[in-house]
Amino acid sequence: MKTTTMKWALMAMVSACMFFSCKKDEDKPSGCEINKANLSGSYKFTAVEYKQSASATPVNYMQFMEDCEKDNILELRNDGTYEYKDAGNVCASHEVEKGSWNLQGHILTLDDEPLPGTITSFDCKTLVYYVENGITDGDRMTYTMTKQ
Numbered sequence: 001m002k003t004t005t006m007k008w009a010l011m012a013m014v015s016a017c018m019f020f021s022c023k024k025d026e027d028k029p030s031g032c033e034i035n036k037a038n039l040s041g042s043y044k045f046t047a048v049e050y051k052q053s054a055s056a057t058p059v060n061y062m063q064f065m066e067d068c069e070k071d072n073i074l075e076l077r078n079d080g081t082y083e084y085k086d087a088g089n090v091c092a093s094h095e096v097e098k099g100s101w102n103l104q105g106h107i108l109t110l111d112d113e114p115l116p117g118t119i120t121s122f123d124c125k126t127l128v129y130y131v132e133n134g135i136t137d138g139d140r141m142t143y144t145m146t147k148q
Contacts, residue, residue, distance in 0.1 A: 032124040043145035
């Protein structure tokens with residue numbers, strides 16, 4: 001009799017632990033849906049990774065960028081326009097690039113380029129997206145940007 005009672009008590013404790021340790025959906029951060037309003041803001045590129053093919057080892061592409069390019073800011077505006085500014089350490093030719101951007105699902109396009117980017121993650125602070133077949137067929141450039 002004691003063994004049966006002990007088994008039931010143990011099962012109740014395990015069940016209670018499992019029930020109360022599970023995270024609920026409301027624990028997830030709200031407002032991080034991938035939409036134009038949430039993506040709007042100023043970003044700095046914090047990582048750029050290049051893979052020549054699906055099986056290739058990723059390469060840190062930022063090592064090939066000039067120091068004055070590494071601190072530039074991309075501003076995505078609510079009205080669908082963008083501005084890419086040379087900030088911080090200014091390059092000799094510091095032109096401001098302007099254009100339009102659009103979002104359809106997880107596809108991000110700048111100036112309706114034929115090479116749109118696919119968003120893989122966004123947590124309201126960090127945006128990660130990739131572009132395939134940009135330099136050669138089968139390659140992938142992955143960009144990580146942090147909101148400023």
